[in-house]
Amino acid sequence: MQTREMALLMRDALLLPQGRLEVRIVEPCYLQMVADVLKGNCALAFATVKPKGYPPCYPTATQCEIIDFNQLADDSLSIVLEGQQRVRILWAEQLKNSLWMARTLPCPNWQHEPIEGEFALISAALQQFYEVNPELLQLYSQVHLEDAAWVSQRWLEVLPMYNKDKWLLVDQPDCHKTLDFVLQLIKAHVD
Structure with missing residues (x-):
């Protein structure tokens, strides 16, 4: 496997492969980073902020693509990211402009597998969650409620933990x- 240098976008959120997340970009250095990514000058990895440590994020990130962007009324930029591939951060450094660059190594994504048996409850609950939160559902052109990996990762992205x-x-x-954990949460709230 080959390592790759990527720009790091860190937020207090989680983005996993096949997931989508809307992020607001305000700072000029991040606007420049978005421009560099869109021009193909560098790849982009989304990482979850970790309060203590160096770099200030968890060691696994998600390589992502910018699939949409909009200028907001306050002149900030809204971008929609789509997770592609899990990556391990081998090292990272903060540049003079405050942005972070990281050397990454691809990690295996979770394999697709069908949802079976009692785990169908997790899929149905996610569908209900999206009905109550249509702004999240609008990010997706397709949902894969039949895929255990897809459903599990979407739950991890939205669970308040x-x-x-x-x-x-x-x-x-x-x-x-994750399937076991989410099933236990749902059962605890149903009983």
Whole structure:
């Protein structure tokens, strides 16, 4: 596997492969980073902020593409990111303009697998969640409620949990622990 240098965009949010996230860009240095990414000058990785540590993010990030952008009424920029590939941050450095660049190594994405048995409840609950939160559903042209990996990752992106707890699940080799965790949460709220 080959390493790759990427610009790091860090926020207090989670973006995983096939996920989509809308991010507001205000600072001029980040506007320049977006321009560089769109010109093909560098790749972009989205990382979740970690309060303590260097770099100030978790060691696994998601290479992503900018799939849409809009200028907002306050002249800031809204970009929609789509997660592509999990990457491990090998090292990172902060540049003079305050942006971060990282050397990354691709990591395996969770494999697609069908949702079966009682885990269909997780998929149905995600569909209901999107009905209540249509602004999140609008980010997707297609949803894959039949795919356990896709559904698990979307739940991890939206669950109100501490990031350190999410990363215990994100760093697993597959979606099974996340499926179990989310199923237990749903059952606890139904009972």
